Amino acid sequence: MLAGMNSDKKLSTISFKHKHLLGIDGLSRGDVYSVMEIAETYIKKNREPDKKHAILKGRTLINLFFENSTRTRTSFELAGKRLGADVINMSVSNSSTKKGETLIDTAMTLNAMHPDFIAVRHPESGAVHLLAAKVNCSVINSGDGCHEHPTQALLDALTIYRRKGKLEGLTVAICGDILHSRVARSNMKLLTLLGAKVRIVAPPTLMPPFPESFGVETFYDMKKGLKDCDIIMMLRLQMERMSGNFIPSIREFFHFYGLDEEKLAYAKPDALIMHPGPINRGVEIDTRLADDLNRSVILDQVEMGVAVRQAVLELLGRNIN
Amino acid sequence: MLAGMNSDKKLSTISFKHKHLLGIDGLSRGDVYSVMEIAETYIKKNREPDKKHAILKGRTLINLFFENSTRTRTSFELAGKRLGADVINMSVSNSSTKKGETLIDTAMTLNAMHPDFIAVRHPESGAVHLLAAKVNCSVINSGDGCHEHPTQALLDALTIYRRKGKLEGLTVAICGDILHSRVARSNMKLLTLLGAKVRIVAPPTLMPPFPESFGVETFYDMKKGLKDCDIIMMLRLQMERMSGNFIPSIREFFHFYGLDEEKLAYAKPDALIMHPGPINRGVEIDTRLADDLNRSVILDQVEMGVAVRQAVLELLGRNIN
Amino acid sequence: MLAGMNSDKKLSTISFKHKHLLGIDGLSRGDVYSVMEIAETYIKKNREPDKKHAILKGRTLINLFFENSTRTRTSFELAGKRLGADVINMSVSNSSTKKGETLIDTAMTLNAMHPDFIAVRHPESGAVHLLAAKVNCSVINSGDGCHEHPTQALLDALTIYRRKGKLEGLTVAICGDILHSRVARSNMKLLTLLGAKVRIVAPPTLMPPFPESFGVETFYDMKKGLKDCDIIMMLRLQMERMSGNFIPSIREFFHFYGLDEEKLAYAKPDALIMHPGPINRGVEIDTRLADDLNRSVILDQVEMGVAVRQAVLELLGRNIN
Numbered sequence: 001m002l003a004g005m006n007s008d009k010k011l012s013t014i015s016f017k018h019k020h021l022l023g024i025d026g027l028s029r030g031d032v033y034s035v036m037e038i039a040e041t042y043i044k045k046n047r048e049p050d051k052k053h054a055i056l057k058g059r060t061l062i063n064l065f066f067e068n069s070t071r072t073r074t075s076f077e078l079a080g081k082r083l084g085a086d087v088i089n090m091s092v093s094n095s096s097t098k099k100g101e102t103l104i105d106t107a108m109t110l111n112a113m114h115p116d117f118i119a120v121r122h123p124e125s126g127a128v129h130l131l132a133a134k135v136n137c138s139v140i141n142s143g144d145g146c147h148e149h150p151t152q153a154l155l156d157a158l159t160i161y162r163r164k165g166k167l168e169g170l171t172v173a174i175c176g177d178i179l180h181s182r183v184a185r186s187n188m189k190l191l192t193l194l195g196a197k198v199r200i201v202a203p204p205t206l207m208p209p210f211p212e213s214f215g216v217e218t219f220y221d222m223k224k225g226l227k228d229c230d231i232i233m234m235l236r237l238q239m240e241r242m243s244g245n246f247i248p249s250i251r252e253f254f255h256f257y258g259l260d261e262e263k264l265a266y267a268k269p270d271a272l273i274m275h276p277g278p279i280n281r282g283v284e285i286d287t288r289l290a291d292d293l294n295r296s297v298i299l300d301q302v303e304m305g306v307a308v309r310q311a312v313l314e315l316l317g318r319n320i321n
Numbered sequence: 322m323l324a325g326m327n328s329d330k331k332l333s334t335i336s337f338k339h340k341h342l343l344g345i346d347g348l349s350r351g352d353v354y355s356v357m358e359i360a361e362t363y364i365k366k367n368r369e370p371d372k373k374h375a376i377l378k379g380r381t382l383i384n385l386f387f388e389n390s391t392r393t394r395t396s397f398e399l400a401g402k403r404l405g406a407d408v409i410n411m412s413v414s415n416s417s418t419k420k421g422e423t424l425i426d427t428a429m430t431l432n433a434m435h436p437d438f439i440a441v442r443h444p445e446s447g448a449v450h451l452l453a454a455k456v457n458c459s460v461i462n463s464g465d466g467c468h469e470h471p472t473q474a475l476l477d478a479l480t481i482y483r484r485k486g487k488l489e490g491l492t493v494a495i496c497g498d499i500l501h502s503r504v505a506r507s508n509m510k511l512l513t514l515l516g517a518k519v520r521i522v523a524p525p526t527l528m529p530p531f532p533e534s535f536g537v538e539t540f541y542d543m544k545k546g547l548k549d550c551d552i553i554m555m556l557r558l559q560m561e562r563m564s565g566n567f568i569p570s571i572r573e574f575f576h577f578y579g580l581d582e583e584k585l586a587y588a589k590p591d592a593l594i595m596h597p598g599p600i601n602r603g604v605e606i607d608t609r610l611a612d613d614l615n616r617s618v619i620l621d622q623v624e625m626g627v628a629v630r631q632a633v634l635e636l637l638g639r640n641i642n
Numbered sequence: 643m644l645a646g647m648n649s650d651k652k653l654s655t656i657s658f659k660h661k662h663l664l665g666i667d668g669l670s671r672g673d674v675y676s677v678m679e680i681a682e683t684y685i686k687k688n689r690e691p692d693k694k695h696a697i698l699k700g701r702t703l704i705n706l707f708f709e710n711s712t713r714t715r716t717s718f719e720l721a722g723k724r725l726g727a728d729v730i731n732m733s734v735s736n737s738s739t740k741k742g743e744t745l746i747d748t749a750m751t752l753n754a755m756h757p758d759f760i761a762v763r764h765p766e767s768g769a770v771h772l773l774a775a776k777v778n779c780s781v782i783n784s785g786d787g788c789h790e791h792p793t794q795a796l797l798d799a800l801t802i803y804r805r806k807g808k809l810e811g812l813t814v815a816i817c818g819d820i821l822h823s824r825v826a827r828s829n830m831k832l833l834t835l836l837g838a839k840v841r842i843v844a845p846p847t848l849m850p851p852f853p854e855s856f857g858v859e860t861f862y863d864m865k866k867g868l869k870d871c872d873i874i875m876m877l878r879l880q881m882e883r884m885s886g887n888f889i890p891s892i893r894e895f896f897h898f899y900g901l902d903e904e905k906l907a908y909a910k911p912d913a914l915i916m917h918p919g920p921i922n923r924g925v926e927i928d929t930r931l932a933d934d935l936n937r938s939v940i941l942d943q944v945e946m947g948v949a950v951r952q953a954v955l956e957l958l959g960r961n962i963n
Binding site: 046047048049050051052070071074075077078081082277278279281299300302303305306 | 699700701702704728730732734744747750751752753754755756758962
Binding site: 057058059062088090110111112113116320 | 367368369370371372373391392395396398399402403598599600602620621623624626627
């Protein structure tokens with residue numbers, strides 16, 4: 001049992017008044033703690049030989065991925081299968097979907113096959129909302145453009161909670177390519193909702209416009225940004241999303257914004273290092289730090305990812321009838 | 322219960338004396354109504370939260386696709402999984418199969434793994450028959466070249482039946498690229514078997530040789546072809562199968578053969594619009610007509626697709642021993 | 643029951659004191675007969691309509707393939723599913739993994755998702771050992787570079803055993819591209835372990851260095867190599883692994899080293915022809931010989947493949963707790 005809300009309710013009676021999980025907006029603290037509490041039960045179960053539940057037996061989950069992502073797709077596939085659902089993978093290359101109508105046609109076609117859940121990843125911000133407005137089933141945003149990736153933020157929050165025992169009052173520095181990062185956007189929203197103090201650290205070219213609208217502090221200097229923080233959340237340098245020249249060179253980026261021992265020394269001694277993966281070793285993070293199991297919780301994040309997605313599927317599934 | 326044949330038999334005792342479903346040839350009216358009646362039970366089940374049956378538990382379905390088709394492959398995958406079968410997807414790119422022997426080697430290899438069903442799509446007409454002659458399991462033609470696509474015709478017939486209450490005596494106009502269309506071929510056979518009057522409407526370059534052999538009427542003028550018909554079945558313009566220059570331009574094709582309000586006005590006021598998908602909006606069909614839920618049954622077709630494939634798997638599965 | 647070891651033990655109590663199956667090294671004769679005995683039960687079960695077991699219910703198998711292989715991947719997928727496991731396929735193209743670190747990162751990421759088994763194919767010899775050293779689950783080498791492919795050797799041994807009633811004392815000629823063949827390496831080890839006399843037959847350019855270290859006889863002349871042998875094991879000409887010019891031409895290779903009626907006449911009259919597939923017809927083997935069901939046991943090998951993989955998964959699964 002997490003020391004959060006819902007502590008006197010039975011897990012099986014928690015209600016989750018959302019049809020879709022499209023982003024962090026609209027979630028209450030109670031919703032987030034519900035996901036984390038239920039995820040906690042799956043963490044245990046996933047460590048046992050028999051990881052199977054029948055809770056979604058007969059339900060259908062479609063993983064609809066318009067971008068490659070072995071990691072997130074596999075995490076959703078495992079989450080669905082371990083809950084007993086039938087899981088269908090659909091990889092749609094960008095080349096075959098050039099127009100908005102085609103996305104909707106794809107969505108409507110799948111909808112007619114009566115899935116219960118569609119987990120969607122799409123390279124364009126907002127595409128998942130568009131799709132959700134058209135279908136009957138629950139839609140889970142698995143990453144849309146530079147917009148949101150809510151299950152990533154939920155698994156990050158759970159990872160922090162389990163290590164630090166709380167989120168409220170912690171100082172979290174999100175560092176690197178904030179501009180292109182849906183992970184950063186979802187985390188800024190979720191962490192501030194849960195009472196953490198959030199900083200974003202980036203060169204000016206990788207800072208989003210109007211960062212103050214997220215209620216976060218901005219830093220252009222990594223050492224100042226990391227000073228006395230509890231959590232360092234590094235981001236992947238999204239080469240594939242950089243349409244212009246955002247950084248002078250990889251080497252210079254690492255020099256100023258890559259996480260190494262020297263910069264890490266500014267954070268609290270027990271500060272945790274996070275990264276959504278996959279890591280660009282020597283670009284965002286020194287390779288030894290990534291592997292330091294005393295500091296890095298990168299693999300915890302992966303483990304929490306499956307459990308959080310199971311919790312989200314279970315909670316959304318309670319509304320199916 | 323459909324108002325067709327088999328009405329006084331229990332569904333569970335219907336027999337289906339075919340090992341394979343390679344085409345419409347060889348099916349009796351009774352066979353077709355058996356498929357439709359059993360499909361009817363799956364339409365209901367697929368709309369419930371628990372869509373799972375155990376009827377094919379322990380059976381293996383292999384989807385062997387030598388051409389890309391997310392839609393049909395997903396439909397078969399869902400059909401198999403919802404019936405409890407283990408489903409394996411195999412996508413074989415054309416590049417790796419240049420000779421007929423290799424198709425047979427692939428078939429024999431899969432056969433040695435003891436699948437119960439293989440659903441095959443192949444770019445060459447007749448390839449599926451060749452394969453079926455070599456294996457022990459049931460083979461379902463999921464589209465072979467310009468030849469046949471029998472589950473598409475069955476789902477189309479079920480869609481019409483459920484909307485119109487009958488097939489006998491209806492006038493159906495199949496329009497567009499008849500020459501390259503396996504959907505058209507299977508539908509011409511099935512609809513005439515069921516007593517519908519079938520017309521084909523196409524420019525001379527997209528008309529098949531000897532159309533009279535199918536027992537259908539031919540029209541080169543769309544307005545004349547649609548006059549007083551009950552069903553308008555548009556076909557996808559199969560760009561990828563056009564080896565020469567079959568149409569002067571997309572714009573001219575749409576002008577003469579694309580379905581728009583003006584041409585639609587020649588059909589009966591309650592005429593239904595069908596399309597096997599995916600739609601080329603503005604090529605074969607005006608985009609507003611495609612989305613008009615009073616006229617277009619395109620999404621019904623998708624829904625019937627899963628149910629019809631479940632029915633076909635169930636019936637073929639009764640012969641496994 | 644095989645006439646080997648373990649004959650007086652119940653199959654369900656056989657223990658297999660290995661965490662991984664990385665190669666043939668380290669396996670005892672008893673281990674091999676355990677795999678073969680359990681595989682025997684699955685051969686029977688796979689021929690029945692209901693092929694499903696619950697023995698690995700709730701377990702997770704990940705097929706992690708860094709090289710394309712529809713055949714082996716399908717065999718593992720079927721094996722896992724028929725035992726009730728949840729099976730996840732991950733195809734990783736070579737392009738996305740250029741450095742050893744990335745392989746380890748991929749492995750560690752998957753490991754954090756708590757699979758019970760990972761079946762790995764990788765183009766580099768030794769990659770699978772590297773991966774196995776990092777993860778908690780059981781790793782099955784499904785082919786690494788020119789190194790080992792142990793389940794192939796186990797299925798080959800079972801195929802021979804079932805036809806000849808023994809392995810001890812048989813003369814087996816492995817012919818063709820020995821240098822690049824992991825199948826040859828695993829078979830040389832396993833067949834000598836089981837008491838067969840192994841010959842390798844190849845042109846000098848396709849002979850491995852120090853062949854005597856495998857305890858086999860070497861032949862550069864096909865007719866001498868095949869003389870009086872019981873088993874002819876042809877190998878696939880691994881064009882994709884030949885970095886230089888190893889053979890003068892396909893035609894010349896077939897003339898000197900391809901299996902045809904004339905060369906086959908030197909073997910014993912009841913000699914069996916084997917090939918791991920897929921066959922290059924007319925390159926390694928005359929097309930009629932490949933299809934001669936009196937001589938060729940190529941399709942038996944495929945059938946044994948699924949059963950042997952089920953046996954390996956079952957035995958390794960007994961150590962999960």
